Amino acid sequence: MKLISGGVCAASGFLAAGVHCGIRKNKTKRDLALIYSEKTCNAAAVYTTNLVKGAPLTVTRNHLHNGTARAVIVNSGNANTCNANGIEIAEAMCALVAESLGISSDDVLVASTGVIGQPLPLEPIKGGLPQLISELSDDGSDCAAQAIMTTDLTKKEVAVEFELGGKTCHLGGIAKGSGMIHPNMATMLVFITTDAAISPAMLQKALSSDVKNTFNMISVDGDTSTNDNVIVMANGAAKNPVIEEEGEDFAEFMKALNTVTVALSRMIAADGEGATKLLECSVSGAASEKDAKIVAKSVICSSLLKAAMFGADANWGRILCAIGYSGANVDINKVAVSFANGKGEIFVCKNGAGVDFSEEKAKEILLEKEIEIRIALADGTACATAWGCDLTYDYVKINGDYRT
Amino acid sequence: MKLISGGVCAASGFLAAGVHCGIRKNKTKRDLALIYSEKTCNAAAVYTTNLVKGAPLTVTRNHLHNGTARAVIVNSGNANTCNANGIEIAEAMCALVAESLGISSDDVLVASTGVIGQPLPLEPIKGGLPQLISELSDDGSDCAAQAIMTTDLTKKEVAVEFELGGKTCHLGGIAKGSGMIHPNMATMLVFITTDAAISPAMLQKALSSDVKNTFNMISVDGDTSTNDNVIVMANGAAKNPVIEEEGEDFAEFMKALNTVTVALSRMIAADGEGATKLLECSVSGAASEKDAKIVAKSVICSSLLKAAMFGADANWGRILCAIGYSGANVDINKVAVSFANGKGEIFVCKNGAGVDFSEEKAKEILLEKEIEIRIALADGTACATAWGCDLTYDYVKINGDYRT
Numbered sequence: 001m002k003l004i005s006g007g008v009c010a011a012s013g014f015l016a017a018g019v020h021c022g023i024r025k026n027k028t029k030r031d032l033a034l035i036y037s038e039k040t041c042n043a044a045a046v047y048t049t050n051l052v053k054g055a056p057l058t059v060t061r062n063h064l065h066n067g068t069a070r071a072v073i074v075n076s077g078n079a080n081t082c083n084a085n086g087i088e089i090a091e092a093m094c095a096l097v098a099e100s101l102g103i104s105s106d107d108v109l110v111a112s113t114g115v116i117g118q119p120l121p122l123e124p125i126k127g128g129l130p131q132l133i134s135e136l137s138d139d140g141s142d143c144a145a146q147a148i149m150t151t152d153l154t155k156k157e158v159a160v161e162f163e164l165g166g167k168t169c170h171l172g173g174i175a176k177g178s179g180m181i182h183p184n185m186a187t188m189l190v191f192i193t194t195d196a197a198i199s200p201a202m203l204q205k206a207l208s209s210d211v212k213n214t215f216n217m218i219s220v221d222g223d224t225s226t227n228d229n230v231i232v233m234a235n236g237a238a239k240n241p242v243i244e245e246e247g248e249d250f251a252e253f254m255k256a257l258n259t260v261t262v263a264l265s266r267m268i269a270a271d272g273e274g275a276t277k278l279l280e281c282s283v284s285g286a287a288s289e290k291d292a293k294i295v296a297k298s299v300i301c302s303s304l305l306k307a308a309m310f311g312a313d314a315n316w317g318r319i320l321c322a323i324g325y326s327g328a329n330v331d332i333n334k335v336a337v338s339f340a341n342g343k344g345e346i347f348v349c350k351n352g353a354g355v356d357f358s359e360e361k362a363k364e365i366l367l368e369k370e371i372e373i374r375i376a377l378a379d380g381t382a383c384a385t386a387w388g389c390d391l392t393y394d395y396v397k398i399n400g401d402y403r404t
Numbered sequence: 405m406k407l408i409s410g411g412v413c414a415a416s417g418f419l420a421a422g423v424h425c426g427i428r429k430n431k432t433k434r435d436l437a438l439i440y441s442e443k444t445c446n447a448a449a450v451y452t453t454n455l456v457k458g459a460p461l462t463v464t465r466n467h468l469h470n471g472t473a474r475a476v477i478v479n480s481g482n483a484n485t486c487n488a489n490g491i492e493i494a495e496a497m498c499a500l501v502a503e504s505l506g507i508s509s510d511d512v513l514v515a516s517t518g519v520i521g522q523p524l525p526l527e528p529i530k531g532g533l534p535q536l537i538s539e540l541s542d543d544g545s546d547c548a549a550q551a552i553m554t555t556d557l558t559k560k561e562v563a564v565e566f567e568l569g570g571k572t573c574h575l576g577g578i579a580k581g582s583g584m585i586h587p588n589m590a591t592m593l594v595f596i597t598t599d600a601a602i603s604p605a606m607l608q609k610a611l612s613s614d615v616k617n618t619f620n621m622i623s624v625d626g627d628t629s630t631n632d633n634v635i636v637m638a639n640g641a642a643k644n645p646v647i648e649e650e651g652e653d654f655a656e657f658m659k660a661l662n663t664v665t666v667a668l669s670r671m672i673a674a675d676g677e678g679a680t681k682l683l684e685c686s687v688s689g690a691a692s693e694k695d696a697k698i699v700a701k702s703v704i705c706s707s708l709l710k711a712a713m714f715g716a717d718a719n720w721g722r723i724l725c726a727i728g729y730s731g732a733n734v735d736i737n738k739v740a741v742s743f744a745n746g747k748g749e750i751f752v753c754k755n756g757a758g759v760d761f762s763e764e765k766a767k768e769i770l771l772e773k774e775i776e777i778r779i780a781l782a783d784g785t786a787c788a789t790a791w792g793c794d795l796t797y798d799y800v801k802i803n804g805d806y807r808t
Contacts, residue, residue, distance in 0.1 A: 116721025
């Protein structure tokens with residue numbers, strides 16, 4: 001398995017584009033993206049668990065009832081959520097795309113991201129569509145990835161090449177996500193394409209199983225968005241034997257998917273609103289996987305710890321505190337904690353109590369861009385990893401006046 | 405029932421003091437407080453639910469086994485938590501106080517607040533005790549309230565006068581709390597005294613029932629502290645008929661207690677680390693009290709909403725989002741939301757969707773120091789209130805480098 005370029009167009013037969021259509025005021029910001037497959041794909045998706053669901057999610061779910069799709073239309077700048085005419089607009093977006101591409105509206109999926117509760121005008125989308133379609137190309141992933149960004153500072157794109165039954169396959173994706181990120185069962189906007197041949201059922205199984213350990217283990221601010229959505233489309237162009245059950249090929253496909261989703265998860269966490277540092281919390285020795293996950297997520301969600309990491313302050317008491325209130329089954333008197341990255345590893349706590357450590361060495365580790373917080377429990381053998389970011393002045397600045 | 409001055413010394417027979425003993429480096433900051441009752445009190449307490457519990461909580465719980473107490477010794481600057489010798493130090497603090505006052509060590513309770521995981525030296529406490537005891541007086545509540553402050557900017561003190569069985573009674577308290585505040589079953593450090601006569605069992609019942617709607621409904625940052633503790637002591641000096649069961653007197657006592665705890669809850673939320681605004685979220689029309697509480701707390705815990713309130717931005721979509729992921733049983737299509745305070749009330753959402761409103765009027769309301777977020781569900785008749793604060797640059801500043 002090797003990392004390659006091309007993002008959502010790395011797989012054969014997928015085209016993409018991204019343009020500025022006018023939903024956003026800033027004319028240099030692309031705000032409309034299209035991903036298109038030359039042939040019908042098997043497709044799967046996972047959605048936010050928020051009771052408030054963006055209208056596009058309802059429409060996408062309906063259009064996916066048969067497990068197939070050919071295109072995804074996405075806008076940024078407006079979430080099309082909590083609007084009286086949301087469904088109507090989302091359906092109209094699909095219909096416009098279908099008409100322009102000469103495909104069934106039922107094969108078009110839709111996603112939106114941006115402010116909640118402001119009606120989404122159809123006009124800019126209608127106006128921008130001809131250019132969007134004319135610019136569709138197999139190197140359009142970059143523009144599409146840009147067009148789905150909101151407060152994101154970095155474009156999120158990754159792809160891998162792997163082999164299934166002697167055939168070379170590709171799987172790649174793009175993502176957006178920077179704030180309102182604390183996914184549950186699904187996450188942010190992520191679009192993944194592959195030319196591997198896999199049945200809709202196995203594709204859904206792969207995705208649903210993967211997100212539990214990837215996108216569902218990220219948190220930027222504890223807020224679960226109304227529009228979280230991961231879509232994966234497989235067009236079978238690689239001509240590998242169709243994956244229709246578990247086995248070696250499915251495992252290899254899962255590995256490719258996981259490589260892409262972990263990379264995108266880390267990119268999203270690192271680009272958390274205002275973030276200056278990526279935090280990775282790895283928990284080992286837990287009584288169960290559930291306990292390991294609860295601990296890892298509780299730690300990366302602690303505002304106090306996040307602020308300490310911003311200040312490069314080895315305030316490990318806040319980690320113990322977050323483990324203690326997490327609700328996980330943990331013997332707190334056996335907990336060990338260390339900070340680690342390329343600069344080395346330093347233990348700050350053993351057996352639930354502080355140990356002498358060099359504040360200077362700790363500072364050196366904590367001033368890096370990526371910090372791993374290692375928590376060794378002694379309750380069992382289960383482990384889990386979660387990703388987050390530091391809490392900074394800029395998070396407050398970005399969110400103090402988002403709408404204007 | 406009327407508000408009076410005197411705080412924790414408003415009730416007859418209680419003395420208090422607060423001095424600087426040297427646990428904190430800043431010599432102008434008092435860091436050791438003592439509350440003392442001239443006669444034995446019935447006492448009750450509630451404690452943090454964090455699995456990591458400060459050593460003082462264990463000692464206090466042991467000393468309260470018989471439901472009586474005469475003194476509380478409290479230090480700030482060090483939480484005496486996650487230290488190998490924590491229990492030993494907490495016991496020694498009680499023993500020193502007991503010896504100096506000529507009372508039983510078992511009648512001394514202890515609390516600590518500050519950094520976690522650094523051994524608490526006994527020397528400064530030993531050294532400061534003579535001065536602390538010599539300064540005990542019935543107007544010492546002010547100094548005691550100052551001595552328990554950490555990152556608090558305001559001293560928290562309140563008292564009421566009320567009547568039980570024809571006798572004038574008093575109940576007053578002091579509190580500290582600014583960060584690591586998201587209590588569960590108990591909260592921060594709160595010390596309440598009363599001269600009402602009430603049995604230990606009814607006192608515990610009153611306290612346990614009250615905190616569910618007061619201190620447990622505050623959140624500053626979602627972090628449940630390891631040292632949360634509310635202690636109430638009743639010395640019976642008012643000579644009212646002892647409250648030994650539910651009835652009119654118990655109801656009146658509960659009302660007095662609630663007046664004090666609501667006032668302290670609001671003070672703690674308003675003085676949240678870095679806060680510029682007190683947020684009060686009142687939920688009505690819920691299917692159950694549990695649902696009402698879950699919604700109210702989810703809203704005041706949302707980092708995104710808290711940042712929007714800092715920016716006086718009427719971004720109500722974030723409120724709907726927080727209701728949606730709260731886990732409460734809510735019909736989102738019937739939700740109405742308004743902002744209100746002395747400047748008026750403005751509806752921003754009805755039937756789960758946005759309504760036209762004056763941004764100017766909303767700004768006027770949101771620029772005030774206190775903002776009420778009113779959420780009207782249409783699922784039932786239950787209601788609840790929660791208190792929180794905005795998320796600001798200063799929260800990050802305060803917590804980015806707390807230990808130095």
